[in-house]
Amino acid sequence: MFKLLKYSLYDIVKSRFALLYTLFMVLVAISIYQVSEDMSKVSLSLLNIMLMIVPLISAIFATTHFFNNLEFTELMLAQPVKRRDVFLSQILAVMFVLSMAILIGFGAPMLLWGADITVLTLLGIGISLSIIFAGLAFLASVLTRDKAKAIGISLSFWIYFSLIYDGFVLYLIYSLADYPLEKTTLSLVFLNPVDLGRVIMLMQLDISALMGYTGAFFQQFFGSAKGILLSSSMMFIWMLWPMGLAMRVFKKKDF
Amino acid sequence: MKFVEFNYLLKAMKIKISLILLCFLTFSIDAKTVRLKPGQSIQAAVDQAFDGDTLVLAPGIYKEHEIIIRKPLSIFGESYPIIDGQDEGNIFLVAGEKIHFKGLKIINTGKSNMDDSAGIKFFDSKNCSVENLILDNTFFGLHFSNSSNLTIRNNHLTSKAEREYQTGNGIHLWKCKDSLIDNNFVKGHRDGIYLEFVTNTISQNNLIEENKRYGLHFMFSHDNSYIKNTFKHNGAGVAVMYTKNVLMKENIFEENEGASSYGILLKDITDSEVIGNIFRKNTIGIYMEGSSRTLFKNNTFTTNGWALKLMASCDENTFEANNFFANTFDISTNGNLVLNNLQDNYWDKYEGYDLNKDKIGDIPYRPINLFSVIVEKIPSAVILWRSFLVTLLDRMEKVIPSITPENMIDNTPKMKPYDFGSANS
Numbered sequence: 001m002f003k004l005l006k007y008s009l010y011d012i013v014k015s016r017f018a019l020l021y022t023l024f025m026v027l028v029a030i031s032i033y034q035v036s037e038d039m040s041k042v043s044l045s046l047l048n049i050m051l052m053i054v055p056l057i058s059a060i061f062a063t064t065h066f067f068n069n070l071e072f073t074e075l076m077l078a079q080p081v082k083r084r085d086v087f088l089s090q091i092l093a094v095m096f097v098l099s100m101a102i103l104i105g106f107g108a109p110m111l112l113w114g115a116d117i118t119v120l121t122l123l124g125i126g127i128s129l130s131i132i133f134a135g136l137a138f139l140a141s142v143l144t145r146d147k148a149k150a151i152g153i154s155l156s157f158w159i160y161f162s163l164i165y166d167g168f169v170l171y172l173i174y175s176l177a178d179y180p181l182e183k184t185t186l187s188l189v190f191l192n193p194v195d196l197g198r199v200i201m202l203m204q205l206d207i208s209a210l211m212g213y214t215g216a217f218f219q220q221f222f223g224s225a226k227g228i229l230l231s232s233s234m235m236f237i238w239m240l241w242p243m244g245l246a247m248r249v250f251k252k253k254d255f
Numbered sequence: 256m257k258f259v260e261f262n263y264l265l266k267a268m269k270i271k272i273s274l275i276l277l278c279f280l281t282f283s284i285d286a287k288t289v290r291l292k293p294g295q296s297i298q299a300a301v302d303q304a305f306d307g308d309t310l311v312l313a314p315g316i317y318k319e320h321e322i323i324i325r326k327p328l329s330i331f332g333e334s335y336p337i338i339d340g341q342d343e344g345n346i347f348l349v350a351g352e353k354i355h356f357k358g359l360k361i362i363n364t365g366k367s368n369m370d371d372s373a374g375i376k377f378f379d380s381k382n383c384s385v386e387n388l389i390l391d392n393t394f395f396g397l398h399f400s401n402s403s404n405l406t407i408r409n410n411h412l413t414s415k416a417e418r419e420y421q422t423g424n425g426i427h428l429w430k431c432k433d434s435l436i437d438n439n440f441v442k443g444h445r446d447g448i449y450l451e452f453v454t455n456t457i458s459q460n461n462l463i464e465e466n467k468r469y470g471l472h473f474m475f476s477h478d479n480s481y482i483k484n485t486f487k488h489n490g491a492g493v494a495v496m497y498t499k500n501v502l503m504k505e506n507i508f509e510e511n512e513g514a515s516s517y518g519i520l521l522k523d524i525t526d527s528e529v530i531g532n533i534f535r536k537n538t539i540g541i542y543m544e545g546s547s548r549t550l551f552k553n554n555t556f557t558t559n560g561w562a563l564k565l566m567a568s569c570d571e572n573t574f575e576a577n578n579f580f581a582n583t584f585d586i587s588t589n590g591n592l593v594l595n596n597l598q599d600n601y602w603d604k605y606e607g608y609d610l611n612k613d614k615i616g617d618i619p620y621r622p623i624n625l626f627s628v629i630v631e632k633i634p635s636a637v638i639l640w641r642s643f644l645v646t647l648l649d650r651m652e653k654v655i656p657s658i659t660p661e662n663m664i665d666n667t668p669k670m671k672p673y674d675f676g677s678a679n680s
Binding site: 038040041047048051052162163166167169170173174177181182185186189194195198199201202205206207210216218 | 512513514558560581583629632633635636637638639640641642643644645646647
């Protein structure tokens with residue numbers, strides 16, 4: 001298992017993608033820090049990167065990596081190793097590299113120019129979303145034999161979670177405006193990891209606005225220990241289930 | 256004949272001089288100082304005192320209430336003697352002129368809405384002062400009605416009530432005029448400062464925090480000034496109504512958070528000026544309804560949920576040279592009608608350019624975004640704020656405005672924030 005993981009990691013690092021991605025993150029972080037000194041503005045600009053760009057790159061990279069390594073995977077499967085180990089070594093390597101890229105890419109500028117709890121939360125959300133979307137991408141990859149098709153499915157996951165889902169929620173809120181919707185919207189937020197990450201950030205960035213009207217309800221929920229526990233465990237479930245499902249399919253897949 | 260006349264004149268003068276001397280004498284006898292020790296009755300001392308006397312209370316506890324004063328007196332305390340009302344009625348009841356209180360600690364009034372129990376209650380008084388008092392666990396703190404020329408200074412009022420109905424107002428003036436409310440601290444009461452039918456009064460340097468209802472609440476109180484006060488974390492912020500010619504200058508309104516909590520709520524305020532104030536971390540910085548001809552200048556709005564909620568019933572107000580930083584929404588309104596004027600403000604969300612380098616943006620700024628209109632209609636939509644979809648919708652609306660009111664526009668947005676000095680940061 002560890003030997004496999006080591007070789008997978010070595011393989012990714014060799015592909016130079018990891019280096020370029022980290023470099024890209026560093027450049028983004030530096031430019032944001034240079035433009036604004038105010039911490040809340042920094043986290044606001046970073047928020048869009050974390051919620052949009054990071055999942056997109058994670059999804060595409062994980063899919064292409066799976067298919068680029070397909071031959072290696074098939075070779076490994078011919079060896080007397082467990083399928084589980086082969087799969088886990090692949091996916092964990094991807095997740096590790098994506099997380100490290102964010103951690104180093106944003107962490108280094110933060111060490112230089114300082115960070116507060118908001119920025120650190122954002123970092124955590126970025127890493128979680130990388131892991132979630134890598135899992136979804138692997139799920140898309142094992143579901144099909146065609147690389148282009150798999151990339152298509154990964155991209156539709158991304159579009160669905162960052163755009164279509166919110167449109168659906170907005171439509172629902174709009175058409176059911178006469179009903180008390182706090183609990184419904186809250187549970188809907190839990191069904192989308194991007195929204196979940198965004199709402200956790202909202203609690204820190206727009207606290208004053210959220211104290212009004214129904215916002216106070218959300219604030220009460222996410223501000224309480226129970227809410228924090230529930231939202232982070234939900235995030236954790238989101239990290240696990242695509243990976244688990246992908247592994248199930250992978251185990252039975254006929255290559 | 257001549258001599259007799261002269262003698263007569265001399266006699267008359269002598270009488271006059273002695274009369275004047277007598278006057279002086281009686282005056283100096285009158286204005287004496289009476290010292291009291293714990294255990295002695297303040298009421299008895301007040302009854303025995305002559306006009307203009309000074310009662311000095313030695314340190315200790317005086318258990319007394321309903322002390323009635325109807326003549327010019329000064330009541331001073333030495334290192335804060337405690338007057339304990341033992342949870343019954345009012346402590347001092349005052350009606351007269353030139354009555355002064357200084358350096359007392361007044362605690363435990365009754366808790367009754369029937370007679371509005373107060374630490375000190377003034378009726379029909381003139382030229383009175385209340386200074387350096389500590390009031391704790393009083394229902395109403397200082398209660399004035401139908402009085403004028405009052406000085407209320409350096410007092411420290413606290414109440415530990417848990418609910419709004421369990422406490423009265425800190426400083427309460429009803430039908431008063433020409434007064435000064437300076438450097439007081441009010442905490443935990445229902446309203447910090449409450450003014451009704453009060454004119455020509457200045458409130459300054461007061462710190463009003465954590466009151467159950469409003470920090471400052473006034474109605475029908477014309478020609479008053481509020482300068483350099485801080486209103487912090489009050490139940491519903493500050494609400495002022497039905498008043499004209501108000502000056503609010505260099506106050507700080509902060510941390511008024513909640514669904515119906517405002518930095519200031521202005522209802523039917525006309526011909527007033529709001530200048531150099533700071534609004535920070537409020538759910539709503541200013542909420543305006545039915546207000547006209549008011550000037551808002553050099554104010555700073557920072558990290559509020561909504562900096563301004565400007566209802567369509569307001570007209571001819573001017574918002575000029577204000578700073579808007581890091582507010583979730585800059586302005587929201589409830590209709591398409593805009594009869595107000597926005598100019599020369601700095602908006603941190605402004606994304607325009609300045610080609611001719613006159614420090615004024617070349618394209619106008621629209622402070623209302625589409626999503627704030629949606630949230631105004633459907634509050635629970637706030638959960639979608641900052642999502643990609645909403646950002647896209649807002650961008651589209653900025654390019655082709657369709658839902659947001661077209662006239663809510665700043666044609667001369669500033670490129671750089673104003674520096675209002677260290678006093679206003």
